[in-house]
Amino acid sequence: MNDKNICGCGRSPTGKCNGWHNLTEEDYQKKLAELEKKETGWCIVFGVMRFPTTPSFRLINKRSLITGAGKGIGLGASIALAEAGSEIVMVSRSENDLINIKEYLAAINPKTSYKVLDVTDTNEVKRFIEYEKPFDIL
Numbered sequence: 001m002n003d004k005n006i007c008g009c010g011r012s013p014t015g016k017c018n019g020w021h022n023l024t025e026e027d028y029q030k031k032l033a034e035l036e037k038k039e040t041g042w043c044i045v046f047g048v049m050r051f052p053t054t055p056s057f058r059l060i061n062k063r064s065l066i067t068g069a070g071k072g073i074g075l076g077a078s079i080a081l082a083e084a085g086s087e088i089v090m091v092s093r094s095e096n097d098l099i100n101i102k103e104y105l106a107a108i109n110p111k112t113s114y115k116v117l118d119v120t121d122t123n124e125v126k127r128f129i130e131y132e133k134p135f136d137i138l
Contacts, residue, residue, distance in 0.1 A: 064087065083108055
């Protein structure tokens with residue numbers, strides 16, 4: 001870039017040339033860590049914008065149903081809800097994925113179960129819901 005105030009290396013959180021491009025990888029990581037320590041409770045985005053981090057919350061005595069729990073967003077939701085203390089019931093079409101995540105979550109939250117279920121089959125979903133206790137979180 002031609003502007004002497006803009007760093008084209010892409011390493012500077014602010015985009016301004018402040019010597020970040022001259023740092024070794026180790027020093028670069030240290031400098032980022034120092035910034036993060038100064039901003040406890042806030043997420044630094046490009047060194048300028050600050051957003052609050054997710055507050056701590058507990059979901060003890062709450063029951064959650066997570067569809068697509070074996071992969072992607074469903075997997076992430078399963079982990080987050082289990083860490084928050086919710087009883088987790090995971091459903092997915094792939095039992096292998098569910099077995100793996102259940103084993104992982106059992107160490108975090110023993111109130112974890114799963115059911116192989118294709119949510120596109122409405123009759124199967126109706127049967128599943130009939131035999132389950134009510135859910136607080138879907």
